[in-house]
Amino acid sequence: MIEIDDVAVELGGNRVLDGVTTTVEDGRFVGLVGPNGAGKTTLLRTIHGVLAPDRGEVRVGGDPVSSLSSKEASRRVAVVPQDTTLSFDFPVEEAVAMGRHPYRSRFSGPQSSREDTSDRERVRSAMERTEVGDFAERSITAVSGGERQRVLLARALAQDTPALLLDEPTASLDINHQVRTLELVRELADEGKTVVAAIHDLNLAAHYCDELRLLAGGEIRASGDPETVLAEDHLEAAFDTRAVVSSHPVTGSTYVTALPERPAEDDQAGRVHVVGGGGTVSRLLYVLSAAGYEVSVGALNEGDSDLETARSLGLDAVTEEPFAPVGEAARREVEARVREADATVLADVEVGAGNLANLRAAREADSVVVVEERPFDERNYAGSDAAALYRELSERGRVVGPDAVFGAVEEAVAESETQTNVEME
Known part of the structure; x- marks a missing residue:
């Protein structure tokens, strides 16, 4: 659907893209990732034909973008820009209906009798899928930034093109609408639309x-499936930072965690004891x-x-x-390690009679991070004793979701070290 051949773009005397070559097949959802200034937005604008490359060529549907009229290009590629600023003061529904402009001799409002049934149906469907129908009559300048982002997506859907380009489509959205937006884009790709975002x-x-x-320095540094592209050596070279790449414990998808600078060998970051089991803490370890x-x-x-992960x-x-x-001997060993640790992490683990001793041992901790993804009563098979222990640990610890564990551990260890220094003084 999209072919990019040796594209170079220079802006303001700086080479932003330099020899970019790649293809995007029909019905594929391709993500452009990389540090700020890597050239992601410039590449999208070049695919759309807004920017003419200084070298190379972009083809959409087999034809060079440079050879297409503006209307013809707009029938092949729709764009959702990062900048949601709109200068006109039209109702939301009219803003969405602008997506039908490439198919008309001139623009008319969505309520016009001259607008055919097909146009009205596409506008209605686009607004329904992006959940903007509730504020269809409001002015586009009166809606929030996140709502405006969804309106622009609806406009792009109404445009009904085989290819869709999105520039940071979740930048203005809360986490709920980030997920909804990308779920919708994923559905569009599954339905056959070619998407580049x-x-x-x-992680999203x-x-x-x-x-x-993966773009960096105006070049594609890695290309392929997420697991291949988001390799630790690729990320370190592109972002100049350390990261750990593993599988998300729930979704199974590739998961990246950025790390702080590694401490010197004689300056240990701190001690952490982890209570887990059943694969709940492999990534965290x-x-x-x-x-x-x-x-x-x-x-x-x-x-x-x-345990296999720990040994590896x-x-x-x-x-x-x-x-x-x-058993009793193992419980005493756990208690000893908990007392020595600056922080103890209790994972979102199922608790039964066999591992209830781990919760009892965790009571020895001065600082506890409780990871909660499921309510405890859904994974408690040890009755009221376990519930009371869990409640005690939760009340005096930090209760966080799986994505916030690392930050919570950093805070807990820092507080423990501060407390130790005070006691020594």
């Missing part, structure tokens, strides 16, 4: 896109270890996937026999 959130890009193009923390974990049964990382682990409950 610049997306700053690597990995979850929703079929393929990624990797992230904490890579960040320079001294990590211990357990108690875990032999054969547990979290060379971490200190308290173990029990396969399928055996956490």
Whole structure:
């Protein structure tokens, strides 16, 4: 659908794109990722034909964009820009109906008798899919930035093109509408539309896109599926920062966690004990270890996937026999590690009679981070004793979702170190 051949673009004396070559097949959702200034927006504008390349060529549907009239180009490619500023003061419905302009001899409002049934149906459908119908009569200048972003997406859908370009489509949206927007774009690709989107959130890009193009310094540094493109060495070279790449524990998609600078060997980041099991903390163990923390974990049964991860990382682990409950000796070992740790993490783990001792041992912690993705009563198989222990740990700890664990650990360790310094003084 889209072919980009050796494209170079210079703006203000700076080479923004330099020898970019790639193709986007029909019905694929391709994400453009990379640091600020990498050339993502410039590449989108070049595909659309707004910018003429200084070298190379862009073809859409087999034809050079430069050879297409403005109306013909608009019948092939629709654009949702990052800048949602609109200077006119039309109602939202009329703004959406502007997407039908390439198919008319001249623009007329959506309520005009001269507008055919097909146009009205496409406008109505676009507004319904983007959930902007409730404020159809409001002025486009009176809606919020997030609402305006959805109006522009509706306009692009009403344009009914085989290809769709989006520049940071979730930038003005809250997390709820970010997910809804990308779910809709994913549906459009599944229905056959070709989509290219610049997306700053690597994890959203990995979850929703079929393929990624990693841009840096005006060049494509990596191209392919998210797992291939978001490799740690690629990210370090492009973003000049350290990151850990793993699988999200819930979605299974590639997941990137940026890390702070690694501390010097004689300046350990701190001690963290992790209570997990059943694969709930494998990614966290990797992230904490890579960040320079001294990590211990357990108690875990032999054969547990979290234990396999801990051993592959060379971490200190308290173990029990396969399928055996956490015994007295193991509980004492866990308590010792909890007391030595600057912070203890209690994962979103199922609790039964066999591992209830881990919760009891966690009571020894001065600082607790409780990871909660599911309500505890949905994973509590040990009755009221477990519920009381969990409530106690939650009330005196930090309760966070899985995406906020690393930041919570950083805060907990910093507070513990501050408290230790005060006591020493």
